[in-house]
Amino acid sequence: MPLRRVYIDHNATTPVAPEVVQAMMPFLTEAYGNASSIHSWGQRARAAVEQARRQVAALIGAREKEVVFTSGGTEADNLALRGVMGAAERSHPHVVTTTIEHHAVLNTCQALEAEGVRVTYVGVSAEGVVNPEDIRRALTPETVLITVMHANNELGTVQPIAEIARIARERKIAFHTDAVQSVGKLPLDVKALGVDLLSLSAHKLYGPKGVGALYVRRGLRLKPLFFGGHHERDRRPGTENVAGIVGFGAAAELAHQHLEKEGERLAELRDQLERSILERVSHASVNGGGAPRTPNTTNIYFDFVEGEALVIALDLKGIACSTGAACSAGAVEPSHVLSAIGLPAERARASMRFSLGRQTTREEIDYVAEMLPGAVEHLRALSPLYKKPVGAGTR
Numbered sequence: 001m002p003l004r005r006v007y008i009d010h011n012a013t014t015p016v017a018p019e020v021v022q023a024m025m026p027f028l029t030e031a032y033g034n035a036s037s038i039h040s041w042g043q044r045a046r047a048a049v050e051q052a053r054r055q056v057a058a059l060i061g062a063r064e065k066e067v068v069f070t071s072g073g074t075e076a077d078n079l080a081l082r083g084v085m086g087a088a089e090r091s092h093p094h095v096v097t098t099t100i101e102h103h104a105v106l107n108t109c110q111a112l113e114a115e116g117v118r119v120t121y122v123g124v125s126a127e128g129v130v131n132p133e134d135i136r137r138a139l140t141p142e143t144v145l146i147t148v149m150h151a152n153n154e155l156g157t158v159q160p161i162a163e164i165a166r167i168a169r170e171r172k173i174a175f176h177t178d179a180v181q182s183v184g185k186l187p188l189d190v191k192a193l194g195v196d197l198l199s200l201s202a203h204k205l206y207g208p209k210g211v212g213a214l215y216v217r218r219g220l221r222l223k224p225l226f227f228g229g230h231h232e233r234d235r236r237p238g239t240e241n242v243a244g245i246v247g248f249g250a251a252a253e254l255a256h257q258h259l260e261k262e263g264e265r266l267a268e269l270r271d272q273l274e275r276s277i278l279e280r281v282s283h284a285s286v287n288g289g290g291a292p293r294t295p296n297t298t299n300i301y302f303d304f305v306e307g308e309a310l311v312i313a314l315d316l317k318g319i320a321c322s323t324g325a326a327c328s329a330g331a332v333e334p335s336h337v338l339s340a341i342g343l344p345a346e347r348a349r350a351s352m353r354f355s356l357g358r359q360t361t362r363e364e365i366d367y368v369a370e371m372l373p374g375a376v377e378h379l380r381a382l383s384p385l386y387k388k389p390v391g392a393g394t395r
């Protein structure tokens with residue numbers, strides 16, 4: 001029997017939707033014009049880029065002119081943070097963020113710190129949610145930027161962005177949110193959220209890799225990261241990645257169409273997966289399960305198991321998922337997100353993220369729930385700390 005292949009790692013990246021490939025194809029072949037050229041080749045590329053801008057703007061409730069295309073979510077985060085800092089007229093600027101941000105934000109904050117910017121990292125609850133009042137308490141007269149992610153990539157927990165935005169507006173502080181994990185999964189409107197800046201990435205919503213966008217509220221001053229031509233209204237120079245941008249636009253439109261129904265379907269499958277796993281595996285529980293979450297994500301710890309080993313064991317069964325641990329310089333460091341919610345290092349290293357997607361089926365969920373207990377038991381049998389629960393049989 002051929003090996004089943006079950007990809008449930010959609011928070012890492014998603015497959016490119018067939019409709020997206022189809023939309024991109026002409027721009028990888030005959031429609032190769034530079035969008036800045038005056039001739040008809042250029043005009044065709046320009047029209048396609050601007051259509052994509054409308055599609056992306058429509059998904060998040062923005063005006064077209066407020067969408068700046070970038071090389072992805074990481075660049076969008078860098079542009080938001082450095083762009084605001086560069087435009088700020090303060091000698092000792094201060095930034096407020098959280099301990100659970102993506103490294104695109106956290107490491108940019110660290111780089112800013114090395115350049116003399118003061119940064120406050122606000123902690124989160126045991127469920128992985130930041131308290132807006134803690135953000136308020138961290139503000140100083142020197143605060144020029146608040147950056148808090150919308151949905152966390154590891155836990156799926158959704159942060160109270162609208163409330164934080166209200167605080168930012170009262171104090172006239174720029175507010176950025178990294179919405180890479182929520183765009184296309186949750187209904188999202190930049191005006192209702194009240195944010196000034198919002199990051200997106202195409203490859204997390206069935207578009208191509210290497211393209212993303214930053215929403216920049218009209219009137220907000222932003223210093224560019226790069227210097228060159230006058231592309232993207234002087235905010236991001238460089239010849240446009242026309243095919244990538246067209247794919248992003250098509251993916252945004254698809255996400256818009258699927259949003260509601262797909263959200264319900266995924267939440268049902270995710271809940272089913274959690275129930276099946278917790279029924280069959282002892283010493284396991286959901287991280288951040290009590291918080292509002294994106295419908296596709298669950299993060300579960302399996303005590304006495306090394307997460308990396310479980311990822312490999314499941315890969316051998318054809319299942320792709322990921323662990324909460326991030327490998328840095330050869331050492332397995334516990335994830336900063338799981339540490340931030342108070343998990344001890346061993347439990348953080350025993351945590352797994354399953355993130356479902358558009359092609360995930362009930363049969364796939366059943367297959368994972370069937371394969372997982374055996375893989376966990378096998379690894380636990382190797383652990384000197386693990387004592388088999390009485391009456392657990394040979395499972």
Ligand SMILES: *Cc1c(COP(=O)(O)O)cnc(C)c1O
Pocket residue numbers: 011012071072073074075077102104149151152153178179180181201202203204210211212
């Ligand atoms: C994936 C991700 C990013 C980075 O986006 P890229 O397009 O891969 O650079 C940033 N933030 C979050 C929350 C992400 O999940």
